[in-house]
Amino acid sequence: MTTNHPTAAILIIGNEILSGRTQDTNVKFIAERLDKAGIKLLEVRVIPDDESAIVETVNTLRAHYTYVFTTGGIGATHDDITAACLAKAFGVPLEINEETFTILQNHYKESFNASRQRMALMPRGSELLKNQICTATGFKIENVYCLAGMPTVMQNSFTLLLPSLKTGAPFVSNTVKCDLREGDIAQALTDIQNAYVSVEIGSYPFYRTPPDIGTSFVMHGADPVAVTNATNAVIAMVEQFGGTYTVDWFCKK
Amino acid sequence: MTTNHPTAAILIIGNEILSGRTQDTNVKFIAERLDKAGIKLLEVRVIPDDESAIVETVNTLRAHYTYVFTTGGIGATHDDITAACLAKAFGVPLEINEETFTILQNHYKESFNASRQRMALMPRGSELLKNQICTATGFKIENVYCLAGMPTVMQNSFTLLLPSLKTGAPFVSNTVKCDLREGDIAQALTDIQNAYVSVEIGSYPFYRTPPDIGTSFVMHGADPVAVTNATNAVIAMVEQFGGTYTVDWFCKK
Numbered sequence A, B: 001m002t003t004n005h006p007t008a009a010i011l012i013i014g015n016e017i018l019s020g021r022t023q024d025t026n027v028k029f030i031a032e033r034l035d036k037a038g039i040k041l042l043e044v045r046v047i048p049d050d051e052s053a054i055v056e057t058v059n060t061l062r063a064h065y066t067y068v069f070t071t072g073g074i075g076a077t078h079d080d081i082t083a084a085c086l087a088k089a090f091g092v093p094l095e096i097n098e099e100t101f102t103i104l105q106n107h108y109k110e111s112f113n114a115s116r117q118r119m120a121l122m123p124r125g126s127e128l129l130k131n132q133i134c135t136a137t138g139f140k141i142e143n144v145y146c147l148a149g150m151p152t153v154m155q156n157s158f159t160l161l162l163p164s165l166k167t168g169a170p171f172v173s174n175t176v177k178c179d180l181r182e183g184d185i186a187q188a189l190t191d192i193q194n195a196y197v198s199v200e201i202g203s204y205p206f207y208r209t210p211p212d213i214g215t216s217f218v219m220h221g222a223d224p225v226a227v228t229n230a231t232n233a234v235i236a237m238v239e240q241f242g243g244t245y246t247v248d249w250f251c252k253k
Helices: A026-036 A051-064 A082-090 A098-111 A114-118 A151-164 A182-195 A224-240 B026-036 B051-064 B082-090 B098-111 B114-120 B151-164 B182-195 B224-240
Strands: A007-013 A040-047 A067-071 A094-096 A121-123 A127-129 A138-141 A144-147 A172-178 A200-207 A213-221 A245-248 B007-013 B040-047 B067-071 B094-096 B121-123 B127-129 B138-141 B144-147 B172-178 B200-207 B213-221 B245-248
Touching: A007 A026, A007 A051, A026 A040, A026 A151, A040 A051, A051 A067, A051 A082, A082 A094, A082 A121, A082 A138, A082 A144, A094 A098, A098 A114, A098 A127, A098 B182, A114 B182, A121 A138, A127 A144, A127 A151, A138 A151, A144 A151, A172 A224, A182 A200, A182 A213, A182 A224, A182 B098, A182 B114, A213 A224, A224 A245, B007 B026, B007 B051, B026 B040, B026 B151, B040 B051, B051 B067, B051 B082, B082 B094, B082 B121, B082 B138, B082 B144, B094 B098, B098 B114, B098 B127, B114 B121, B121 B138, B127 B144, B127 B151, B138 B151, B144 B151, B172 B224, B182 B200, B182 B213, B182 B224, B213 B224, B224 B245
Parallel strands: A007 A040, A007 A067, A067 A144, B007 B040, B007 B067, B067 B144
Antiparallel strands: A040 B040, A094 A121, A127 A138, A138 A144, A172 A213, A172 A245, A200 A213, B094 B121, B127 B138, B138 B144, B172 B213, B172 B245, B200 B213
């Protein structure tokens, strides 16, 4: 595995994912960008909108990783409990964030009712995380970033906060897609993996409508020269086994 | 939350999800079917192809939930370490499963090389989980079901194993989609939630291209009468606030 990279976890707070109603897309969006920023995403968890689950999981994750990104539960309704849970997790009061209160008041004017005022409640010590889509009140406390669940809003907030994070050498990856079966090349691939220990080599077979059957090899790492050399070794292996292939090179994107 | 329902966790073993390369779809597939079977999915985790992470997470999850479903890491290559990790987690030897060995041998014949023979290695006490797509060697040990990462194969295996699980009263859900903003109805919605404690009421605002802005309310629970009554209360609330709406009723699917 890599060293000297900041690490991260994503915590999806959402009954709608656990019931199967909603296809999550927030993980992929955040994961791709962390990877390019050289921040190693090491864990994702999806948990219910449940106080004890949120408090316990946040405290576990924030102790283990450089950054924790949560999505969901920051609106105006009864099921939006992220801010209250984070206050509990950090052992600080939940209180009105004045900056947020003013922004919401100016936006909602006469519609700034008690439910919307609740959206200005944040754990003491939080900073508002803005977005350019709506008035959703994401916030950051220490190394935990609490974002909206709605993808458009989450994406905008995350894009705005990303430059403030400590980053590492960017991860890059090449993909070699070929028509060989992984069981035929497994030993040769192991030899390549052993020769390039700084590169994670993944083997992903696919069985679609014949003849669309084969394997994709993904070479991923923070050393672009090693990733390129490992990719060339995999290409040579595919040629040696008589396979045909296409390559998706990171440097041509 | 619900009572008397079997519980479950999903464990996605996959560097390709954590690097952002791959959009996971296995969670939604399994989650939807567990929900209909009355099995309460309470947690999802995504972790790397890393022995200590797998062993530790499997042991945590299997102690907490009725069922654990893992996906990924059961092929023929060096990155396929699920079986070895499960043996370690359960403290049992990793050994040839004779049934699996015979199936693989009959399928691959003269191509049944050392790498493919490795696919017949399972923790002692495992049962093979079959699928109708390919020879991928999913297995079950106690309450842990280890499935392929490839969606087509995972889906087929899961569909075949589902009837063997202990189930509960099926969960159902109705969705009311309307053009109201959640901040306007939050208090009224809280009152409905308090009146129907057996129903989880979720509020999901959406901000798409105007005028496609509003909120979806999801009423979810194992008591279809309570879910229906809560839905009717939400509809009455939307009408009272002058909203227009559509309803997706579970009973009309």
